[in-house]
Amino acid sequence: MNKVLKAGLVAGGVMAILAGCSSDEGESGTAGSSGGDSGVIDMWVFGTTGYEKLAEAYMEENPDVEINIQTTEMGDHHNNLFTALSAGQGAPDIAMIEVGEIERYREAQDRFVNLYDLGAGDVQGNYLDWVWNVGGSADGEFQFGLPTDIGPTAMYYRTDVVSEAGYPTDPAELAAEVDTWDKYATFAKDIAEATGKPVVDNAELIFNAKRDQASEHYFNRDNELIVEENAEIREAYDYTVDLINADAVGNMPLWTPEWGQGMAEGSYATLLGPAWMQGVVKGNAPDATEWMITTMPEGAGNWGGSYLTISEESEQQEEAYAFIEWLVSPENQLESFKDMGLFPSTPETYAAEEFNNYSDEYFGGINTAAVFAEAAEQVNDVYKGRNYLLVQGEIMTALNNVLSSGGDPDQEWEDAMERIKQRLERE
Amino acid sequence: MVSNSEKYTEKKARRSLSEEKRHSIAGYLFVSPFFILFAIFGLFPMLFSFYLAFFKWNGLGEMTYNGINNFTIIFNDPIFWKSIYNTVIIGLLGTVPQLIVAFLLAYALNSQVLRFKNTFRVAIFMPYVTSIVAVAILFSIIFNNQSFGLVNSFLGIFGVEPIVFTQSEWGAKIAIAAMIFWRWVGYNTIIYLAGMQSISNDLYEAAKIDGATLTQQLRYITLPMLKPFVLFTVFMGTIGSLQIFTEPLIFFGGNLREEGITVVAYLYRDAFENNFFGTASAVAIVLFVIIMVFSVINLLVTNRLGRGKARKA
Numbered sequence: 001m002n003k004v005l006k007a008g009l010v011a012g013g014v015m016a017i018l019a020g021c022s023s024d025e026g027e028s029g030t031a032g033s034s035g036g037d038s039g040v041i042d043m044w045v046f047g048t049t050g051y052e053k054l055a056e057a058y059m060e061e062n063p064d065v066e067i068n069i070q071t072t073e074m075g076d077h078h079n080n081l082f083t084a085l086s087a088g089q090g091a092p093d094i095a096m097i098e099v100g101e102i103e104r105y106r107e108a109q110d111r112f113v114n115l116y117d118l119g120a121g122d123v124q125g126n127y128l129d130w131v132w133n134v135g136g137s138a139d140g141e142f143q144f145g146l147p148t149d150i151g152p153t154a155m156y157y158r159t160d161v162v163s164e165a166g167y168p169t170d171p172a173e174l175a176a177e178v179d180t181w182d183k184y185a186t187f188a189k190d191i192a193e194a195t196g197k198p199v200v201d202n203a204e205l206i207f208n209a210k211r212d213q214a215s216e217h218y219f220n221r222d223n224e225l226i227v228e229e230n231a232e233i234r235e236a237y238d239y240t241v242d243l244i245n246a247d248a249v250g251n252m253p254l255w256t257p258e259w260g261q262g263m264a265e266g267s268y269a270t271l272l273g274p275a276w277m278q279g280v281v282k283g284n285a286p287d288a289t290e291w292m293i294t295t296m297p298e299g300a301g302n303w304g305g306s307y308l309t310i311s312e313e314s315e316q317q318e319e320a321y322a323f324i325e326w327l328v329s330p331e332n333q334l335e336s337f338k339d340m341g342l343f344p345s346t347p348e349t350y351a352a353e354e355f356n357n358y359s360d361e362y363f364g365g366i367n368t369a370a371v372f373a374e375a376a377e378q379v380n381d382v383y384k385g386r387n388y389l390l391v392q393g394e395i396m397t398a399l400n401n402v403l404s405s406g407g408d409p410d411q412e413w414e415d416a417m418e419r420i421k422q423r424l425e426r427e
Numbered sequence: 428m429v430s431n432s433e434k435y436t437e438k439k440a441r442r443s444l445s446e447e448k449r450h451s452i453a454g455y456l457f458v459s460p461f462f463i464l465f466a467i468f469g470l471f472p473m474l475f476s477f478y479l480a481f482f483k484w485n486g487l488g489e490m491t492y493n494g495i496n497n498f499t500i501i502f503n504d505p506i507f508w509k510s511i512y513n514t515v516i517i518g519l520l521g522t523v524p525q526l527i528v529a530f531l532l533a534y535a536l537n538s539q540v541l542r543f544k545n546t547f548r549v550a551i552f553m554p555y556v557t558s559i560v561a562v563a564i565l566f567s568i569i570f571n572n573q574s575f576g577l578v579n580s581f582l583g584i585f586g587v588e589p590i591v592f593t594q595s596e597w598g599a600k601i602a603i604a605a606m607i608f609w610r611w612v613g614y615n616t617i618i619y620l621a622g623m624q625s626i627s628n629d630l631y632e633a634a635k636i637d638g639a640t641l642t643q644q645l646r647y648i649t650l651p652m653l654k655p656f657v658l659f660t661v662f663m664g665t666i667g668s669l670q671i672f673t674e675p676l677i678f679f680g681g682n683l684r685e686e687g688i689t690v691v692a693y694l695y696r697d698a699f700e701n702n703f704f705g706t707a708s709a710v711a712i713v714l715f716v717i718i719m720v721f722s723v724i725n726l727l728v729t730n731r732l733g734r735g736k737a738r739k740a
Contacts (some may be wrong), residue, residue, distance in 0.1 A: 079699075086486045104702065108487040251572065251591075253680070258573050386485075390701050393682055404572070404591040425500050426703035427485070 040066045041320050042092035046077040049096075049148075050340040054327055065319055074098065085111045085311070093314040094324055097145060099134060099305045103386040105144070106137070113310040115143040118321040126330055130381035131345045135307045138221045138383060145307025146328050149342035151274030152375035153209065153303055155296045156281060158288075159364075161269040165194035171294035171366055181210065181239060184297045188248035191269045198250035199269045201262055203240050203399040206249065209272040210236035212301020212380070218392070219385030225424060227391055228417050237395065241409040244402055251404060260284035272296060274303040275343040275372040282362055293363050293371050300375035305345065343372055350376075387424060394419050479708035486702045497709035507710070509685050510693040511717070517600050517689065518668025521607030526660055529612050530653075533619035534645070548620070551613040562606050563677030570602035570678075593679055599687035606674045611667070615660045622656035623649060654732060662725050669718055690714050 045051055055067040070092070072080065078101045084090040085108050097105060105112070120143050124132055131147040133140065155178075159169040167187065168174050178187045188199035200206045211217060214232035219225060227233055243249050250268045252259040262268055264285040271277065281291055308324040310317055326332065333344035334352050349355060350373040358369040398416040401407035444452075480497055484490040501507045536547055554562070569577040570592040579589040592598040630648050639647070672691040675683065683692050690710065698707030 082486060105487070107485060111487070256680070257568070258571070258575075387701065396682065397684060400594060404594050419506070422500075422504050422506075423701070423703075426497070426697065426701075426706040427483070 039316070040068050041094065041316055041323060043067060043069045043094040043096075043320075044077060044081065044092045045069060045071050045096040046074040046098070047071075048340055049342065050336060051327065053339065054332055054335065055323075058323060058326060065323065067323060078104070081105075089313060091311040091313055093310060093316055093320040095309050095311060096148070096306045097309055099302070099307070100389070102135065102144065102307060103384050103388055105309075106386055109137065109142055109144075111312050112144050113312055113314070113317050113321075114141075115146065115310065115321065116141075118310070118317060120146065120321075120325075123325060123329070126346050126348060128345055128347055128376060128379070130302070130379050131305065133381045134384075138223075145309040146324050147345040148306045148308060148328050149276075149304075149333070149336065150345045150376060151276050151302055151304030151343065152372050152379055153212065153272060153274045153296060153301045154293050154371050154375050156271040156273055156277065156291060156293050158266040158269055158290045159292050160290045161191065161195055161197055161266050165190045165269075169292065171292055171371070175294040179297055181297050185239075185243065185246070185248075188243055188269075189246055192246065192248050195269075197266075197268055199243065199248045201250045201252045201259060201268045201271060202254065203244065203249050203403050204254060204396055205272045206243060207236055207240045207395070207399060208303070209296060209301060210239055212303075212382075213299045215380055215382065217382050217384060218388060219383065221383045223385050225391075225420070227395075227420070233395075234413075237399070237413060238409070240399055241402055244399075249403060264288055266290055275368075275375075276304055276341070278360070278363070278368065279341060289364075291363060293366065293368050295371060295374060299378045299380075302376075302379045305343075337369075343369075343376070345376075347373075347377065387427065390423060391420050394423075476708045476711050479704055480712050482705050484704045486704055493705055497705045498713075501706055501709055501713070506685050506688065507693060510688045510690045513600065513685075513687060514669060514671060514689045514691075517604050517607070517671055517687070518665070520600060520604035521611075521671075522661075522664040522668055525608045525612050526615060526657070526664065528608075529615035529660070530619055530657075532612070532616045533623055534649070536616070536620050537623040548617070551616050553613065554610050555614045557610070559606075559610065559673040560677055562610055563674050566602060566606045566609075566674075567678050567680075570598070570605070594684065594686060596686050599675075599678070599684070603671070603674045603678060603687055606678075607668065607671065611664070615664075618656055618660055619653065622653045626652045658725075658729050658732070662722075662729075665721050665725060666718060669714065669721065690717075 043051075043055075049071075052069050055069055059065060059067060077096070078098065081091065081095050081097070082104065084092075085105070088111075091111070123146070127147050128150070131150055132143075135145045135147055136143045155175075157174065162174065163169050165187075167177060167190070178184050184199075191197060191199050211233060214230070214236065216226060216230060217233065218227040218230070240249070250262065252262045252267070261284075263271070263281055264287070266288065271281070273280075278293075285291065308328060310320050310324070314320055328345075330344070330346040330348040330352075333342070333346050334349045334354065336342040337344055337349070338354065344350070350369075355369050355373070356367070358367050359365050360368045394416040397419075398407070398409075398412035401412050402409050479490075481493060481495070482490045483493045483497075532551060535541060536544060536551070541547070571577070571579065572589065572591045572593055574580065574583060574589040576589070576592075578592075583589065590598045592602050626649065630652075631644055634644050634648060670691050671689045672695065675687045675689055675692050676695070679687060683696050688696075691714070694707050694710040694714070697703045697710065
């Protein structure tokens, strides 16, 4: 054969192999690829879980199991997982899914293993009911994942700002004095009068705090849009608008530099945030000694947390399940709490000695864990639906218009409802 | 089993490949990597997008045929039209002043009196090399909503109330256009500079002897000779500004508001935030048509200008 032709064929062949790679990936058994038959259990996680350390311990106890954990940034992690599931191959044996993202995967029930089939019913009782339910299908027949940590919300507050307005700085006393949203509104007015500072950092967190105490949010369990008729959500909206009109809401959007700066300087009185916000506060305001934590008026919500799921394509479903059941058991959630501050979803852990003796010097030496444990048991079990973030985004746009551009609240609400309906036609 | 006669014809066919034909096959094989990659990562997604535009699909569930409904939905969405309007306005705000300034900068860099020319050239080109994300983050600090933001504190000197840039109709557009201006002005300057250096010095010398002033030289020599370069930059600028995406996305921090949402950002929101891949594909097709129309207009203008020049000559 002609030499030139030969070289060309080789070049073409190389390209064909390269092109074919995407479909061979699953079988190649390299680190981080799909759950092939290599005996290695692949696990995809995000954030700082500290699960590598626990996996080491598990492998020592079970020498025949090999676990390979791959950590990716949260957004990329979920996109990779979505792509792999959509393509029908390349998903890991175990994948972590954040609670806010889980709705996206509901449609793909056939790509996940029903954990009830692997015996999840036996450990169901270990977890808080609402956490367990969010990780299941609407009818409760299918369980996507085992819950990891959670993010029950409480009221962080600045003792300096609060005392300037004549309120007690002790957590229990303040919680007793501001135990309803009506009292919180009065509290907001007193703060504004005495200090000129807003009671909250932005419209989002106050709205979310009220919203999370509602029994239903934007969609019902049949996935029908109910936000317009839902009086509780409208009440949360109106409550936020009232605070805005009383000049009690700041304009420091989450995660912006001015938000962090406000945390350090005490530009606002309260931060209605979840357990993992403790790390954020410490990071943004390392020198502030004024931050304290107490319970929120009228209950709590949840923000954050994850589920460990097993993909249908995994060839070692039982081994994978055995590992995750062990990983998020009450004992090991206590380990994760001590190690990385992940707040347990297992109420049994709240009774542990280390949990009860816990105290945080940064937050005035109080037992912060106990505050969040109390909050965790008050969270409502709500169904969110897969277009939750779309609806939330439009309501936030309306509230921000009221806050910064002086929009008419009723008109903004109606416009938001219009936009939501327009966009849901695409589903 | 291959029969003898078949073998024979096969052999004959192989022998019948002339030297020339074999060479051309080799040639095609050598260029094939590009075409194979293009087919997989370019052509297939494009065709699939056309196909998807007529379906409802959330990426995981079943695809259902939806006819032209996806197009009806987006055409009935006032925010879609707003996104087209925004794209055009931001494009104009970002490119027109940019090309004028680039021209002036290039003229200055090309002049005889300027010293440290190379330093200036590098300095002016630098913004083009920086990452768009870094630029967008930096500019969101400059155009911060609070009174301590760079622009707002400057305006504050004159007693202007702080502008909420992310929520103001013109504030958002100006902020995004400023990022585009900053990043691309150096690129266009270098192109104009190259154009200016290609103009023969004899023309300027002859003009000087005839007593032409600097302005006259600029108007009658530099500008007409630069026409192809100007057309190129206008062409690139038009297509580039129809695809503005990263700047608004970062500037708004994920919550794409209608004051600054562009067509591509609108598409992104539908596809990757809400997984409405059908309507997103429909938007892609509409955008494709718009870019085609603009390109054809640009081509027609270019051709007409080219003909005009030829006639004069």
